[in-house]
Amino acid sequence: MKTLVIVLVVVVVLALLIVSIYNRLVRLNVNVNEAFAQIEVQLKRRSDLIPNLVETVKGYAAHEKDTFEKVVAARAKATAASGVAEVAAADGMVTQALRGLLAVAEGYPDLKASTNFLALQEELSTTENKVSFARQYYNDNVRALNAAVKTIPTSFFAGMAKVTTREFYEVEDPQSRQAPTVKF
Amino acid sequence: MAGVSFRASQSANKRKTFLLLASMGALVWLVVYAALTYFGKSTTAIVPIAVGIALISVWGSYYTSDSIVLRMTGARAIQQSDNPNLFNLIQEVTIASGLPMPKVAIVQDSAPNAFATGRNPEHAVIAFTTGILDVMDRDQLQGVVAHEMSHIGNRDTLVAAVAATTAGAIAMLSDILTRMMWFGGGRRDNRDNNSNPLALVVSLIVLILAPIAALLLKSAISRRREALADATAVAFTRNPAGLRSALEVLAADTTVVRQRSTAVAHIWIESPLDAKSVSRLFATHPPIEERIAALRAMESLGPAT
Numbered sequence: 324m325k326t327l328v329i330v331l332v333v334v335v336v337l338a339l340l341i342v343s344i345y346n347r348l349v350r351l352n353v354n355v356n357e358a359f360a361q362i363e364v365q366l367k368r369r370s371d372l373i374p375n376l377v378e379t380v381k382g383y384a385a386h387e388k389d390t391f392e393k394v395v396a397a398r399a400k401a402t403a404a405s406g407v408a409e410v411a412a413a414d415g416m417v418t419q420a421l422r423g424l425l426a427v428a429e430g431y432p433d434l435k436a437s438t439n440f441l442a443l444q445e446e447l448s449t450t451e452n453k454v455s456f457a458r459q460y461y462n463d464n465v466r467a468l469n470a471a472v473k474t475i476p477t478s479f480f481a482g483m484a485k486v487t488t489r490e491f492y493e494v495e496d497p498q499s500r501q502a503p504t505v506k507f
Numbered sequence: 508m509a510g511v512s513f514r515a516s517q518s519a520n521k522r523k524t525f526l527l528l529a530s531m532g533a534l535v536w537l538v539v540y541a542a543l544t545y546f547g548k549s550t551t552a553i554v555p556i557a558v559g560i561a562l563i564s565v566w567g568s569y570y571t572s573d574s575i576v577l578r579m580t581g582a583r584a585i586q587q588s589d590n591p592n593l594f595n596l597i598q599e600v601t602i603a604s605g606l607p608m609p610k611v612a613i614v615q616d617s618a619p620n621a622f623a624t625g626r627n628p629e630h631a632v633i634a635f636t637t638g639i640l641d642v643m644d645r646d647q648l649q650g651v652v653a654h655e656m657s658h659i660g661n662r663d664t665l666v667a668a669v670a671a672t673t674a675g676a677i678a679m680l681s682d683i684l685t686r687m688m689w690f691g692g693g694r695r696d697n698r699d700n701n702s703n704p705l706a707l708v709v710s711l712i713v714l715i716l717a718p719i720a721a722l723l724l725k726s727a728i729s730r731r732r733e734a735l736a737d738a739t740a741v742a743f744t745r746n747p748a749g750l751r752s753a754l755e756v757l758a759a760d761t762t763v764v765r766q767r768s769t770a771v772a773h774i775w776i777e778s779p780l781d782a783k784s785v786s787r788l789f790a791t792h793p794p795i796e797e798r799i800a801a802l803r804a805m806e807s808l809g810p811a812t
Contacts (some may be wrong), residue, residue: 354605361602448645449595456603459745 344477348484351468355489358461359407362492365453366401366414372450373398373421376443380424383434387427394420407490414454415494421447458492465489513741513805520735524666527728531673534724538680538717541710546687553683561675569668573610573625573632576774580622582612582634589613593640596649597633600656603743609633609659618762619643622774623655624664631659638762643753650740650750654776657739663732667773670728674721681717722789729773729791737798741805751802758795 377391397420401413425447428434435441469488471477481487539554568575577584587594594611601608609623609631619639625631633655643651658664688711741747757777772779773791792798 358605365602445592445595449592449599452599452649453602456599456743460603460605 341480344480345484348468348471348477348481348486351464351471352484352486352489354464355461355468358457358464359492362414362454362457362461363410365450365457366410366417369417369421369447369450369454370398370401372443372446373417376421376424376447379437379439379443380428380431380434383431383437384427390420390423390427394424396420407492411492411494414458418451418454418494421451458494461492465491513738513747516738516801516805517735517742520731520738524728524731524735527724527731528666528669528673531670531721531724531728534717534720535673535677537713538677541713541717542680542684544706545710545714546684553680557679557683558672558676561672561679565668565672565675569664570626572664572668573630576622576624577612577632577634580614580634582614582632584610584612584632590640592645593635593648596645596652597656599649600652600743603653604656604660606631606656606660609656611635613637613640617641618779619757619760619777620779621651621655621776623658624774625659626664627662628659633659642756642760646746646749647753647756649744650746650753651776653740653743654736654750656743657736658732658774661732661735661739663736666728666732670725674718674725677721678718681714684714726789726791730793733792734798734801737802738805741802747802747805751799751806754795754799754802758799 373394377394380387381391394417397413397416401410401417404410404413428440468486472481472486472488542553543551576582590611590613597611598608600606606628609625609628610633612632612634614620614634614636616636617638618636619642621633621635621639623631623633633652635651639651640648737750740750744750754777777795778790778792
């Protein structure tokens with residue numbers, strides 16, 4: 324009788340433990356999905372800002388065709404991208420192209436002073452921040468998931484929960500690697 | 508790796524909060540033990556009564572903290588259209604933290620300050636004085652928003668409520684028991700008491716000093732939560748410089764929020780009480796220089812990825 328009770332208690336405790344581990348893994352996986360969706364939402368927001376921004380800059384600096392084309396091309400590519408690596412690569416290109424566009428804007432005091440551009444600039448900097456925080460939040464969640472999938476005891480149940488390690492969101496940013504070159 | 512420092516600071520402050528809350532529990536136990544030693548078993552009933560009253564009085568204000576504090580500070584809720592830039596900043600931090608969007612409020616006051624409250628992230632409110640919105644630039648304000656959102660994410664309203672309940676219960680217990688001594692009740696009627704004079708003197712001292720000790724612990728917990736919120740803010744923004752320069756602005760500023768009710772002093776980002784009027788041990792915030800130094804230490808490790 325006594326052994327039966329002990330066995331029952333052990334079985335129940337084990338079952339609860341397994342359920343909680345299983346749920347934790349599933350939850351971590353869902354968090355990663357949600358975090359990635361957030362990146363896409365913010366990227367979409369940024370995409371939507373681009374036509375307006377390009378038009379505004381064009382009004383003052385119509386001959387900077389190269390820069391505009393780069394931005395538009397990067398945007399088109401980003402719209403078509405899917406999957407973490409592809410989205411991240413396209414994201415990096417847009418970020419770079421936008422930087423180029425803002426650098427061009429620096430050279431036109433009239434443009435910089437225009438109310439339209441000032442309003443756009445705040446929109447753009449908050450969107451840029453939101454994109455980068457969304458990336459950071461995604462990577463934090465991937466880190467938590469990957470740690471759980473690779474460490475004992477959660478690793479034993481990763482297969483059962485159909486959860487695997489996920490890819491980090493890495494944006495190619497040449498600016499962080501090479502010193503900025505200044506051209507006059 | 509710049510990530511090490513704020514993570515280390517976060518876990519150190521969490522550990523210290525736990526130890527302080529445990530000491531608070533130990534203090535309750537000590538008071539009850541002293542009461543039993545001094546008055547005998549007849550006092551047992553007082554303990555649940557004191558804890559119950561403290562629970563009821565604090566629970567109400569904890570549960571409705573979002574609306575109560577707004578009323579006490581005179582804060583007015585605003586919509587996105589009233590200040591889109593501020594909402595942008597807050598949305599940025601909600602994305603970084605994964606927390607839901609809080610309600611936003613403004614306090615008409617030229618002294619720069621801010622606070623957050625609410626029983627859980629779904630019922631959170633974050634408030635700014637008009638002063639802080641005027642003097643701070645984007646990065647500084649982002650640091651402040653991140654600090655306040657950290658309070659929400661770390662559930663500091665709950666921690667403060669638990670601390671206040673325990674301190675309140677201890678104060679009430681000690682109050683009731685000292686009154687009982689005054690009126691000479693209890694003790695003489697119980698022949699089964701401990702009659703060791705040393706034990707009696709020690710219990711008396713415990714009963715008298717307990718409320719002060721509880722207050723000290725409560726303040727220490729509040730200071731730990733402030734330091735934790737600074738570290739968590741850096742975890743959100745990965746930009747210690749923003750919050751650091753915001754704190755420098757607050758340190759340089761000598762104006763003080765007008766309604767300085769001590770009841771809500773602990774919720775502001777900078778203590779609204781004069782530094783001199785509260786001694787260091789009873790302060791609800793760590794000295795601002797100490798907080799700036801801690802953030803500087805995080806910065807020296809370079810920008811995080």
